[in-house]
Amino acid sequence: MVRSAIAAAAALMAAVLLAEPGAVLAQAGRDQGKSVQVVRLSFDDKGYVVTPSTVTKGVPVKMEVDLDTVKGCMRTIVIDAFGVKQTVKAGATTIAFTPTKSGPIQIVCGMNMGKGQFTVADPASK
Ligand SMILES: [Cu+2]
CATH class of the missing domain: 2.60.40.420 (Cupredoxins -  blue copper proteins)
Known part of the structure; x- marks a missing residue:
């Protein structure tokens, strides 16, 4: 039960990360924003x-x-x-x-x- 809850939470986090490529792009943009x-x-x-x-x-x-x-x-x-x-x-x-x-x-x-x-x-x- 606990194990499956952890797995579900991990899956949810993965889904959130995959659903927000913009977050990664924003980070890259910030680095480039120095120039x-x-x-x-x-x-x-x-x-x-x-x-x-x-x-x-x-x-x-x-x-x-x-x-x-x-x-x-x-x-x-x-x-x-x-x-x-x-x-x-x-x-x-x-x-x-x-x-x-x-x-x-x-x-x-x-x-x-x-x-x-x-x-x-x-x-x-x-
Ligand atoms: Cu003109």
């Missing part, structure tokens, strides 16, 4: 350019927008994948977000006119 990735957003004749063009998933990004090349309506920057919609201006040129999924990510202007793309890579596994 911030700084990228630059500019605009050329083809559209938005992110430099460097690849960031790591789960690590906060600070995107510094180059107002010399990003002008007019292009200053309203939309990154739907991460819920970003922000208009930058002199004195407020940083967009902060954390990439929560990997793959090619689209950037568009508020009018869905200017376009660009960057890549989110999974953290290197060891």
Whole structure:
């Protein structure tokens, strides 16, 4: 009786652990959270350019927008994948977000006119 109760408790704990992969991910995110990735957003004749063009998933990004090349309506920057919609201006040129999924990510202007793309890579596994 006692033994089966212990077994049941152990099974329950295992189920809870398996049911919450988010807890493990949050821990990993906290470790990675020590660093911030700084990228630059500019605009050329083809559209938005992110430099460097690849960031790591789960690590906060600070995107510094180059107002010399990003002008007019292009200053309203939309990154739907991460819920970003922000208009930058002199004195407020940083967009902060954390990439929560990997793959090619689209950037568009508020009018869905200017376009660009960057890549989110999974953290290197060891
Ligand atoms: Cu536009």
